Amino acid sequence: MPSTYQLSHLDALEAESIYIMREVAAEFERPVLLFSGGKDSVVVLHLALKAFYPCKLPFPVMHVDTGHNFAEVIEFRDRTVEAIGARLVVASVQDSIDAGRVVEQTGARASRNLLQTTTLLDAMEEHGFDAAFGGARRDEEKARAKERVYSFRDEFGQWDPKAQRPELWSLYNGRHRRGEHIRVFPISNWTELDIWQYVKSERIDLPSIYFAHERRVFERDGMLLADTEFVTQLDGEEIFTERVRFRTVGDASCTGAVESDADTLDKVIEEVAATRITERGATRADDRVSEAAMEDRKKEGYF
């Protein structure tokens, strides 16, 4: 232990996140942890294990499954949840489509990304969840930079950026009425680099697609999309093999890969530290729609 009573920035961030998760577990009836297998949700899950040790997780884990996943990620999800003995709830976009709750987009650019919102909200209601932990970070995107740690959602799951509760000191206000809920972002203050440094120092396992590998891809809108059964190439989009890795993990139809040789944690950290493009800018078609794409989706109830 240091005699100077100083914490490193990662220790300070970890302590803050653990504090937030314990507050939620103490003050809400039915929290749930949203888990996609992406690195941010993997870190949130790891923090939850640390927050409640030696108890088991006092809440279940939920995956909003678009059905358009990378196989490696689903395999990772199941392995991880089993290893910690957590209860996994899978909310399926396919089920929402089959039940007529949402209509699948058509065409080569179709994506199930937006449909997730309905599936998520339906599942929250079905299970009576009143708080949902998410892995969003404020450095990701400018609308998120303004979102509270406790993000209040009305009975339609909507975020109203102008009516946010002031959030002072470490006094979080979780008051809500029946039907309303709170999205909680325990890693709001972490950056992409913090996440990777933490993954390394805590030896956290991640899906293999985060590390450089050979993959069949094609180029669209300046991004490399994986050749999967979920996307159809447009005229002129040629498939080729490239050494790539993913910086974010989302729906396979809208998550791009980046060219990379970083096949180890150290190389990834080096790459992230040197990169000049944000992870969402590099790899997320969903944010490219407009300047306020994220804000608009959040207002409708998105993560």
Next chain:
Amino acid sequence: MELLRFATAGSVDDGKSTLIGRLLYDTKTIFEDQLEAVERTSEAMGAGYVNLALLTDGLRAEREQGITIDVAYRYFATPKRKFIIADTPGHIQYTRNMITGASTADLALVLIDARKGVLEQSRRHAFLASLLGIPHLVLCVNKMDLVDYSQERFEELKDEFRHFAARLDIADLTFIPVSALRGDNVVDRSANMGWYEGSSLLHHLEEVHIASDRNLIDARLPVQYVLRPQSDEHHDYRGYAGRIVGGVLKPGDDIVVLPSGFESTIAAIDTYDGPVAEAFAPMSVAVRLTDDIDVSRGDMICRRQNRPTAGQDIDAMVCWMTESGSLRQGQKLALKHTTRSVRAVVKDIKYRLDVNTLHRDETVDSLILNEIGRVALRTTQPLFFDRYSRNRETGSFILIDEVTGATVAAGMIQDRVH
């Protein structure tokens, strides 16, 4: 690497956004796609220049109106420190946002325009920084290039500000002459101001000593959550989880639990990574005691010889933070303090403080949005508190409207009402 949180307040006119933009740009924190997006939007708005304020003004309404409405958090790091900026709007109508951003800050950055001098707005920002107990205040005298890098002008503004700051409670006050636009004294020392012998802003942010700002004397552990695994492996385990908000706790320490007054000794301090020899703020830990006593959320663990004040009469500086309604005598509200939630009634509004002149108006009977006043409250259950000036965590609370659930006020505890 240490974490430093700082708050900035100001408007585009002060050059605040330019200064933040420069810190981010020169530490390679602005990404190419963000810069391109800002350039595109600047052009679409017909700005004629790259408006770095667009980097932080993330909401549609902010971009449309060209103003900062809410607190924006920005992140950057140098090899020495990681920084979290709470960037807040400076106009008086956003006092609540400034207070929110300032509540967790180690340092406040206040900008003044070298040509305009110490305006009402700068004084207000300094006052709020002092009210919120921010230990370090940096006054950046900006636009030095427009006053010919004049040492005389800088000294004049320093004197004027010092004169005002003498009425405030600021532990550490630093003055830096800068030109955010030209980069003078922002990251590197400026060749244009050879007479200035201090650090550049970034160097100061990297070096300012913050480790001793925390209270390491009064041990305080508000209990958040009781860990009881009831598994075969940890059959009798009972850990009191929480974050240390003051002092240092060690195994073997004699403690008392409030409000019960039960005494015990710390058996161990646990974390997922194993037991630790000592715990200090802001560590999140779980404490085990040698005795099986009743402890639950909202209780306070502290040393027997050093206890917080326990009481139901609270005297505090309160800022009303919502458009709807006002703070009035006789009003009942929910109150959250540390991990404790109680109800409170407003007994008296002693005065309202004018945040620009520091004048006390004792004739008021209510506080509306953005107004700050000295208020006496009575709570249904005792709180275990310290003066805000002694401990920002055990000295602060929020008030919540019991009907809407909204956070309507923030409070900083002064002395106990006698």
